[in-house]
Amino acid sequence: MRIVMHIDFDYFFAQIEEREKPWLRGRPVVVCVYSGRTEDSGAVSTANYEARRYSVRSGMPIALAKKRLHGKGGIFLPVTHALYEAVSEKVMTMIKRYADRFERIGIDEAFIEVTEQTEGCIEKAGDLAKAIKEEVKRAENLTCSIGVGPNKLVAKIASDYKKPDGLTVVTELEVDSFLAQMPVSKIPGVGRKTEALFKQLSINTVNDLAAFSSGRLVEIFGKKLGGYFYRASRGLDDEPVKERGEPKQFSRIATLAEDTLTRDTILKTLTRLAENLQREVTQQGYSFRTIGIMFVLDDLSLHSRSTTLEKPPGKPEGMIAEITKLLDASLSQLDRQVRRAGVKVSNLERVKGQKLMQDYFQ
DNA sequence: GTATGCTTTCGGC
DNA sequence: TTACGGCCGAAAGCATAC
Numbered sequence: 001m002r003i004v005m006h007i008d009f010d011y012f013f014a015q016i017e018e019r020e021k022p023w024l025r026g027r028p029v030v031v032c033v034y035s036g037r038t039e040d041s042g043a044v045s046t047a048n049y050e051a052r053r054y055s056v057r058s059g060m061p062i063a064l065a066k067k068r069l070h071g072k073g074g075i076f077l078p079v080t081h082a083l084y085e086a087v088s089e090k091v092m093t094m095i096k097r098y099a100d101r102f103e104r105i106g107i108d109e110a111f112i113e114v115t116e117q118t119e120g121c122i123e124k125a126g127d128l129a130k131a132i133k134e135e136v137k138r139a140e141n142l143t144c145s146i147g148v149g150p151n152k153l154v155a156k157i158a159s160d161y162k163k164p165d166g167l168t169v170v171t172e173l174e175v176d177s178f179l180a181q182m183p184v185s186k187i188p189g190v191g192r193k194t195e196a197l198f199k200q201l202s203i204n205t206v207n208d209l210a211a212f213s214s215g216r217l218v219e220i221f222g223k224k225l226g227g228y229f230y231r232a233s234r235g236l237d238d239e240p241v242k243e244r245g246e247p248k249q250f251s252r253i254a255t256l257a258e259d260t261l262t263r264d265t266i267l268k269t270l271t272r273l274a275e276n277l278q279r280e281v282t283q284q285g286y287s288f289r290t291i292g293i294m295f296v297l298d299d300l301s302l303h304s305r306s307t308t309l310e311k312p313p314g315k316p317e318g319m320i321a322e323i324t325k326l327l328d329a330s331l332s333q334l335d336r337q338v339r340r341a342g343v344k345v346s347n348l349e350r351v352k353g354q355k356l357m358q359d360y361f362q
Numbered sequence: 363g364t365a366t367g368c369t370t371t372c373g374g375c
Numbered sequence: 376t377t378a379c380g381g382c383c384g385a386a387a388g389c390a391t392a393c
Contacts (some may be wrong), residue, residue: 033380033381035379040378041378042380043379045381058374058375060378060379062379063378064378064379066378067378079380105374106374106375106382106383108375109375193372193373248383248385249384250382251382252382253381253382254381255379255381290368292370294370300379302372303370304370305369305370306369306370308367308368340381342381347368363393364392364393365392367389368391369387370386370387374383374384
């Protein structure tokens, strides 16, 4: 049997800010992405648990978070992404040393497979999880929550079970009873929409879901997703823990000073983003064949359009020319004003002769 | 009928 | 009363090739 661990750092950005500024401890701390449009426009990235007590959540408008924390001594800070990246790099390197295999999921999460070094012994895995938590606390003064289970699915649900600073170990024998009474929304991939659909079908708990036949689920959700739900409700999952490969896309998006449909205004922003993006992608040693633009309209709906070229655009001007074409094609279709504009490149290929970043550290 | 590739949308962090 | 980021990967939806 496999043993997999999911490690999730608690309110990562806000925790790092607290660590850097200890006087913030005990107060509601809200880390924000300010869009620059008005004083408070933007969204909440992360909030610490004091702020969450007042129902401040990731993704909510900053103005709403301020309202919820009115008179509560809330601290609002802008994101300092370079700092979080640097901290992430350190803790991930630390965690990797404990792993047979390591898979980083975003900036503050990772799966590790530990089957071999624990010889499949779940008690050893629990001790290992404790050791990881202690080292992370000692070396970086950060807490995390860890779930241990027979696969990625169970480990992920387990890490969410007790937080912050939690540790939940689920043995193979315990999987069914652990999952049975969970709300279906705890299953990764079940978001607001799927949850609502489940509710219509009187599926509220994982147990309810497990009572559905595989055929019925496939009918409703299709072969892939239906099959996934069928297996997930039984705690079954054989996704391997695998190193993250090469990146698949790069993008930049920005909020415009005001909603608009003026071609020139939008093109200026797209051009700036494209130049910035191209610099980054080139520096990282990639070329790209697919170029896309995307818009968030004034009702927050999404619109995007992309094109794939025969070969990578040689110079920035080539990229800008494509973006201009895409913009003109889009503008004739848009019936709402543009709030945010972005550029995306994909279909990446490593440029030969380019040194990998990691080669510099040998 | 199935595999493959491209574009657009969705959802997580 | 309303309020609203910046990324990423993957799914969905579609067309085409075999």
